[in-house]
Amino acid sequence: MRLTLYGGAGEIGGNKILLETKSTRIFLDFGIRYSVRAMYFGAFLQPRRFSLLSDYLLTGILPPVRGIYSRELLGEGLDSLDSDAPAVDACIISHAHLDHSGHASFLREDIPLYMGEGARVLIRAREMVRNPSPEHLFNRGRSRGERLCQTFRTGSRITVGDIVLHPIHVDHSIPAAYGFIIETPEKTLAYTGDFRLHGPMGWMSREFIEACGEKAVEALLVEGTRVGDDKRFTEEDVRREMTSLMSSSHGKMVAVVVGSLDFDRLKTVLEASQASGRTLVVSLHHAHILKHLAGGGLRMDVPRMAEDVLMAYQKRRGSGKYEPADYSGWMAELVEDPTIPLLRDADISSRPDRYVLALSRAEDIIELADLRPPPGSPFILSTSEAHSEEQVLEQEKILNWATLLNMRFHHIHASGHASAGDLIESIERINPEKVIPIHTENPHLFRKNLQMEVEIPRTGEALEL
Ligand SMILES: [Zn+2]
Known part of the structure; x- marks a missing residue:
């Protein structure tokens, strides 16, 4: 059997792992290669909409593999990549982060797509708040229609040709993240996706690791984002530090930058806000995603909006005067929904010390200008590590705004990825014959720290297993 990485080899994210047996070919993830994309594109330099695929192929962001791309996106000059039948039998998405799922939108519609039930709800909610685009999986515009996808949960069994996948x-x-045990006629493999042990749901990762051990996994595709970093700051540490900072900031407002899909962190911020007697205020975007997750029939404890506990911030748009016509689509639905308690800028600026404001998008930061936080108010950056140049750039702008508004900067964060020690411990427990490090800039550190065989993959080069 063969394994080819078209993204995720020697880089963080962009995972596109082609797994081939004698009769079956599947992709594990089909994410955006942010590190490569940042070399050629940015806020003002975008791929052209009419030649999205060719611009991505030219720059190496997408691989030139025949028979995998949607015919509608294969424009002129790309006929050589077309084929009658699809060249792969399925694509399995590990979780909804874009470095794993973001380019699955380019795949042929007749390639079956699989993802966790929660991942599907998250991706749909995320895309609903943006204009339709060919880069969306579900909200793709009228001409491309809705993409079909099959969902799974722990305990499901996915059979594709002679490959059987067990998602765990x-x-x-992010919720609804999975690892996989993959049985093929030749070998049993495992793919970790992205994982951590130090998070509030660390037991889930441990169950995956135990199952890998029981199945006698022979080759392990393991993420290594933090193989060079042994800091073990937990979500509990984040909660403690935030609570103490919020409680001691008398007379100040608190702003926290938190990813809109990072629910563990949102819960932590909510707990810290409550413990310090404050109300947590999220953006309308954030409230929209919470509403969809709560209504998605998932086995997930989604924080509910409630007066004086968790409220939504109605920002000014259009006329700047809160006219009903300023809000349309999903935003109008939220603003008119009596179950969503809303606050406006005057409510917050009159009593800044009663609130914690969660910012989840770069544009939310400008709202702070209207809220006039008292000088020295804490500004907490609590997002995931910057994995792409774009994020670094945004963070720089965010900091400039915080400084401009005389806020005091703090970074309080626990990583979404296992520490070096936890990675090594997990691999030793699974005890595979061969370790294949992916999703890391430091694959050689696995060789240094492990007694077993480590095979370092290169982009586009097949490994025979
Ligand atoms: Zn990732």
Whole structure:
């Protein structure tokens, strides 16, 4: 059998792992290669909409593999990549982060797509708040229609040709993240996706690791984002530090930058806000995602909006005067929904010390200008590590705004990825014959720290297993 990485080899994210047996070919993840994309594209330099695929192929963000891309996106000059039948039998998405799922939208519609039930709800909710785009999986515009996808949960069994996949939940900085045990006629493999042990749901990752051990996994595709970093700051540490900072900031407002899909962190911020007698205020975007997750029939404890506990911030748009016509689509639905308690800028600026404001998008930060936080108010950055140049750039701008508004900067964060010590411990427990490090800039550190065989993959080069 063969394994080819078209993304995720020697880089963090962009996982596109082609697994081939004698009769079956599947992709594990089909994410965006942010590190490569940042070399050629940015906020003002975008791929052209009419030649999205060719611009991505030219720059190496997508691989030139025949028979996998949607015919509708294969424009002129790309006929050589077309084929009658699809060249792969399925694509399995480990979780909803874009570095794992973001380019699955380019795959042919007749390639079956699989993802966790929760991942599907998250991706749909995320895409609903943006204009339709060919880069969306579900909200793709009228001409491309809705993409079909099959969902799974822990305990499901996915059979594709002669490959059987067993998805098992893992803990990561987004709900509905999975690892997989993969049985083929030749070998049993495992793919960790992205995972951590130190998070609030660390037991889920441990269950995955135990199952890998029981199945006698022979080759392990393991993420190594933090193989060079042994800091073990937990979600509990985040909660403690935030609570103490919020409680001691008398007369100040608190702003926290938190990813809109990182629910563990949102819960932590909510707990810290409550413990310090404050109300947590989220953006309308954030409230929209919470509403969809709560209504998605998932086995997940989603924080509910409630007066004086968790409220939504109605920002000014259009006329700047809160006219009903300023809000349309999903935003109008939220603003008119009597179950969503809303606050406006005057409510917050009159009593800044009663609130914690969660910012989840770069544009939320400008709202702070209207809220006039008292000088020295804490500004807490609590997002995942910057994995792409774009994020670094945004963080720089965010900091400039915080400084401009005389806020005091703090970084309080626990990673979504296992520490070096936890990674090594997990691998030793699974005890595979061969370790294949992916999703890391430091694959050689696995060789240094492990007694077993480590095979370091290179982009586009097949490994025979
Ligand atoms: Zn990732």
